[in-house]
Amino acid sequence: MKATITFDEEDDLRTALDGYKWKLVVWDLNQKLRAYMRYDESLTEDQDEIVEKIRGDLHELLNDYNLNLD
Secondary structure, eight states, X not given: OOOXXXXXXXXXXXXXXXXXXXXXXXXXXXXXXXXXXXXXXXXXXXXXXXXXXXXXXXXXXXXXXXOOOO
């Protein structure tokens, strides 16, 4: 597939070109939150609940924007 997109501003072009990097950052963050929940036994129950909520919020935002990390 080919696509041609024209940008008037360099910042808009940079944002479009860096889209995959943003996806990788969000994927890495999701994996870090998952690891905290599953493997970090030093977290208190309150901390674990906060991490779980943040991860849930992240997934909700991805869903709201119709984005998929897979």
